[in-house]
Amino acid sequence: MATKVYLSTRGGVVDPADATVSAFDRGFLYGDSVYETLRTSGPRRVVALRRHLERLHRSAAGIGFSIPFSDEMLIAAIDDTLTAAENAASRIRVVITRGTGPIALDTRTSSQPMLVVYVEALQLPDEASYTRGLSAALVDPRTVANPGLKTGNYLPNILALRQAIERAGDDAIMCNRDGFVTEGATSNVFVVASGEICTPSLETGLLAGITRSIVFELCDRLGASMSERAISPHELAAADELFLTSSVRGIMPVTRLDGETVGAGCMGPLTRKLWEAYEDYVRAVGRGECE
Numbered sequence: 001m002a003t004k005v006y007l008s009t010r011g012g013v014v015d016p017a018d019a020t021v022s023a024f025d026r027g028f029l030y031g032d033s034v035y036e037t038l039r040t041s042g043p044r045r046v047v048a049l050r051r052h053l054e055r056l057h058r059s060a061a062g063i064g065f066s067i068p069f070s071d072e073m074l075i076a077a078i079d080d081t082l083t084a085a086e087n088a089a090s091r092i093r094v095v096i097t098r099g100t101g102p103i104a105l106d107t108r109t110s111s112q113p114m115l116v117v118y119v120e121a122l123q124l125p126d127e128a129s130y131t132r133g134l135s136a137a138l139v140d141p142r143t144v145a146n147p148g149l150k151t152g153n154y155l156p157n158i159l160a161l162r163q164a165i166e167r168a169g170d171d172a173i174m175c176n177r178d179g180f181v182t183e184g185a186t187s188n189v190f191v192v193a194s195g196e197i198c199t200p201s202l203e204t205g206l207l208a209g210i211t212r213s214i215v216f217e218l219c220d221r222l223g224a225s226m227s228e229r230a231i232s233p234h235e236l237a238a239a240d241e242l243f244l245t246s247s248v249r250g251i252m253p254v255t256r257l258d259g260e261t262v263g264a265g266c267m268g269p270l271t272r273k274l275w276e277a278y279e280d281y282v283r284a285v286g287r288g289e290c291e
């Protein structure tokens with residue numbers, strides 16, 4: 001189990017102790033960066049790599065930042081870092097900052113965008129945690145510039161998670177200023193009620209999760225009814241099943257909300273069906289059968 005870091009400023013992979021960056025880097029100074037979090041299935045097969053790279057470019061374009069690294073170069077940097085880490089399975093974080101410059105907001109003053117690839121051993125909750133599910137807390141509406149972009153500005157999400165933990169939750173579920181549910185601190189939210197699966201629509205203000213899109217495809221394949229719409233916090237509390245999705249944890253049930261039991265208080269039948277289908281998909285990626 002090893003952690004390795006690729007740094008474009010070093011031109012290669014280094015150990016964590018040597019993974020230092022400039023104090024003038026705009027990612028450090030202003031969160032002026034974009035990123036992706038991914039996982040592998042097995043040592044080197046990256047789950048949904050193309051979709052993550054596409055979203056990375058979308059996030060960058062959304063902040064007027066043209067990534068100067070080619071996809072081939074990004075893929076090679078990821079692969080070199082995975083090879084150096086030699087983990088059975090890894091969690092990957094790809095960060096691209098707008099680079100360094102004087103302490104000035106003007107983005108024209110920046111140069112040398114920096115690519116950092118972090119690879120660490122994948123640590124997933126054990127199977128019992130998936131069956132038991134998480135406890136979540138609904139947190140205050142947040143104010144965030146553009147939740148649809150995966151930029152380095154995650155302070156609102158960090159504060160949301162702090163609020164949830166203070167209220168004995170494992171995770172936070174956030175709402176927009178109109179009071180509708182948006183997403184988790186680092187995940188998307190799905191509700192199951194009367195056999196229907198639904199998730200907040202993108203217009204509600206949320207990140208278009210890669211796992212969210214894979215769940216849509218799995219619902220299609222399983223013939224499960226699925227819709228996107230505005231969802232009220234009350235619907236979460238009254239749901240038969242509730243779950244969160246993200247690239248690392250996959251499909252994670254929420255079985256308590258603000259201290260109250262949701263549904264049967266453990267992973268529900270539809271969530272289990274989707275969870276099994278998602279785990280099958282990840283294993284298929286590991287065998288090289290799909291991306």
Ligand SMILES: Cc1ncc(COP(=O)(O)O)c(C=O)c1O
Pocket residue numbers: 037157183184185186187188206207208209210211212245246247248
């Ligand atoms: C705010 C937010 N929403 C949703 C997600 C889930 O996205 P994905 O499935 O692409 O990991 C994340 C992942 O980090 C996130 O940070």
